[in-house]
Amino acid sequence: MKQTINFILNGEPVSVEVEPHLTLLQVLRDKLELTGTKEGCGMGECGACTVLLNGKTVNSCIFPALEADGKSVMTIEGLTDGQGHLHPIQKAFIEYGAIQCGFCTPGMVLSAKALLDENTKPTEEEIRHGIAGNLCRCTGYLQIIEAIKAVSGQ
């Protein structure tokens, strides 16, 4: 039986009818057509589907859509200011070559945001701990770590 869920998506209230077995990722991509969030493994291992739920990172591919009801969700589309200006984390990723194929990037950037929101000056170890749930097969992570350090002014 379909149910209606209401939540704040990238700052705007949305109301969407969903089947109870859908994941948040399916609702974001297929119903709301926000395809910035990627599906990698689909099992909560790779972090490509990372979104922020009430400011905390979650793997949307294994998160029941109905649990987003009443919450606030931020996807990579919500990170820019709407005028086409990139977020400082996105700028740093470009500047430091922290992107190659780009598939892990939306999730990685959101994990970086959640980390920096909580800890404005993370050590390298804390950065590694914070992004451990986001696999990147291109960069070898070093550029990503450099980019995150740069955003935090280190």
Place this chain on the structure above:
Amino acid sequence: MKKFEYLKPHTLDEALILLDQYGGRARLIAGGTDVIVMIKQKEISPDVLISLQEIPDLDRINYNGSLSMGPMVTHRAIEKSEIIRKNFSALTDAVDVLGSVQIRNVATIGGNISTAAPSADTAAPLLALGARVKLKSMKTERTIPIEQFFTGPGETVLQKDDILTEIIIPKPLPNTGSAYWKHQRRGALDLPILGVAVLLSLDKATVTCSDLLCTASPISTVLHSLEGDEVFCKEVRIALGVAAPTPMRAIDAEKLLRSKKISDELLEEVAETAAKEAQPRDSIRGEAWYRRDMIKVLVKRMAMKSIERVLKPEETVFPVRLW
């Protein structure tokens, strides 16, 4: 993914009624990081999921010497709790290396032990900390030691109409330290080859060394150069994960150490006994002989780490580094 209904009761009683009503067709869901994956992998196929997210207070942590946690406390909440870090360190060690931040933000301690994977990271620390769990159905409510909770891989004493409602860790004796080591190949997002948790209560928290440099040395050196000062073990619990079909206590090893004077040699003997007691199996992650060998190494190290956390609390390093 298979279709299912998704129910969100607002009270525990409502959840118990639903569980009773649907019987084996329903499955409880907490964070869902196990349940949704198991449905996707076609290991389970419930018609109904009953979510515990909307039930108030199940995510509470209460501390008044002893610790009470609701089943919906996330691993992230445990990781961030200074009280748990300080008083129940083995549990912090475990959640620090469990999954990823994304997983820890939603996965719960109740879910971790109810799934009852032999590799469940919080199981061995809870055994070492002497935890008890409260189980509630419409008819009964009972509290049992966590040793009796696990009955096999993926199996627990939970009946289909039971809900795990509370995890209680008793107040530790004075001068108690505990530590858990997850032996894994990667630094994160891995399952343990072996999990070793130790809790030790000492008869004192300060010692005098004959050697001035002693306090800066590893604990084994400290134990060697005590100045007529002897350290006794008042209480000890040793717990192993992935060392038997269920998380287990190494009872014989504990007996060897309880009420004895602690020495390097005795700890070695204790670790060897624990290795003999374990019943590890060959699996894709490691062979039985290797697991046994590592139990010898890690039981001793976790005992040392526990002693270190009593004698040198200010040096306690998180996330865990062995030395």
